[in-house]
Amino acid sequence: MQLTGRTRVAGAPVNYGIYQAIDPEVGPEDLLAALTGDGYTGVDSGPIGFLGTGEVLTRRLAGAGIGLAGGWVDLRFADPDGFAADLAQLDAALDVFTAVPVDDPRFAPRPTLACSANPARMARPGTPPDLASALPAAAWPGFAARVQQAVDRCRDRGLEPVFHYHLGTDVETEAEADRLLELTDVAICLDTGHLTLAGGDPVAALRKWAGRIGQVHLKDADLAAHGRVREAGGGLAEVVAAGGFCALGTGDVDLAGVLHGLDEIGYAGWLVIEQDAPEQGRDLDRVRADQRANRRWLQEALR
Numbered sequence: 001m002q003l004t005g006r007t008r009v010a011g012a013p014v015n016y017g018i019y020q021a022i023d024p025e026v027g028p029e030d031l032l033a034a035l036t037g038d039g040y041t042g043v044d045s046g047p048i049g050f051l052g053t054g055e056v057l058t059r060r061l062a063g064a065g066i067g068l069a070g071g072w073v074d075l076r077f078a079d080p081d082g083f084a085a086d087l088a089q090l091d092a093a094l095d096v097f098t099a100v101p102v103d104d105p106r107f108a109p110r111p112t113l114a115c116s117a118n119p120a121r122m123a124r125p126g127t128p129p130d131l132a133s134a135l136p137a138a139a140w141p142g143f144a145a146r147v148q149q150a151v152d153r154c155r156d157r158g159l160e161p162v163f164h165y166h167l168g169t170d171v172e173t174e175a176e177a178d179r180l181l182e183l184t185d186v187a188i189c190l191d192t193g194h195l196t197l198a199g200g201d202p203v204a205a206l207r208k209w210a211g212r213i214g215q216v217h218l219k220d221a222d223l224a225a226h227g228r229v230r231e232a233g234g235g236l237a238e239v240v241a242a243g244g245f246c247a248l249g250t251g252d253v254d255l256a257g258v259l260h261g262l263d264e265i266g267y268a269g270w271l272v273i274e275q276d277a278p279e280q281g282r283d284l285d286r287v288r289a290d291q292r293a294n295r296r297w298l299q300e301a302l303r
Contacts, residue, residue, distance in 0.1 A: 004302050009108055011035045013046025013180030016287055017277035021049040032064035038295045044272055045071030048093050056164045067098045069270040070110030077146045078170055106268050110215045111161040112189055114171035122168035125236040126197050134170040135205050144183035151186045162189040162214040166206035167197060167264055168236045171294045174200035181212055188212050191254045193245050203241040203257040219274045220251035220295040239276040247290045248297040259301055
């Protein structure tokens with residue numbers, strides 16, 4: 001499989017349940033050391049500032065032999081005033097990303113643009129049939145124009161962003177991602193787990209989006225766990241806590257088909273392994289074991 005020569009593998013702070021800039025249980029040096037020990041060569045930034053900024057970030061990454069794959073920046077694209085206020089947050093993230101040395105432009109940090117949380121969808125993740133599209137047809141042009149503005153702002157700083165559809169947000173389903181791709185020239189972050197739990201097919205989607213995939217989040221998903229949580233009235237946090245995102249190769253995503261498809265379309269860039277862990281009540285021993293197992297699974301799959 002030629003992917004081994006065109007890709008590098010990153011981990012992510014969300015795998016350790018880190019969603020805030022300061023985590024009392026797992027510090028940045030601990031996380032980077034664990035990634036290095038498990039054979040990862042990159043990391044997603046997680047919350048901006050968690051791994052440090054400027055010289056501190058550069059020193060930590062260099063010391064661990066780890067590259068920066070990019071990082072999440074959510075903006076209020078559906079709210080013109082909120083979006084304008086959020087641009088300062090985007091600029092701060094771009095300051096962090098552009099300060100990191102890059103040895104190969106294929107592996108430059110990807111600003112990962114996404115919508116801010118939609119409360120109705122956070123409460124019922126996976127857009128059920130009784131929850132219509134979050135954006136009415138008349139809202140799409142303005143929404144897309146603001147996404148394009150953010151994309152252009154990233155490019156002005158020399159970085160190529162991706163857009164991350166995500167459970168619990170205004171762009172959750174494959175159809176909604178399709179619409180955004182029609183209205184903008186942004187690349188997509190193919191997140192296999194979120195697409196699966198939103199009713200999509202990652203293998204079919206990657207073939208449809210060939211040429212527009214700028215980054216990949218390899219994530220497995222447990223449809224039965226998602227269904228149980230939804231049936232009980234739980235939201236996205238409960239889906240995560242119930243193991244809705246499980247270790248690679250143990251869920252319902254055709255990850256082998258995804259890797260084969262990425263190989264066929266000539267994908268080059270980061271493969272970010274993600275397995276969201278709960279922020280509260282997490283079992284760090286289990287988390288660490290899963291991340292070692294995830295890296296081994298991918299190593300074997302790429303052979």
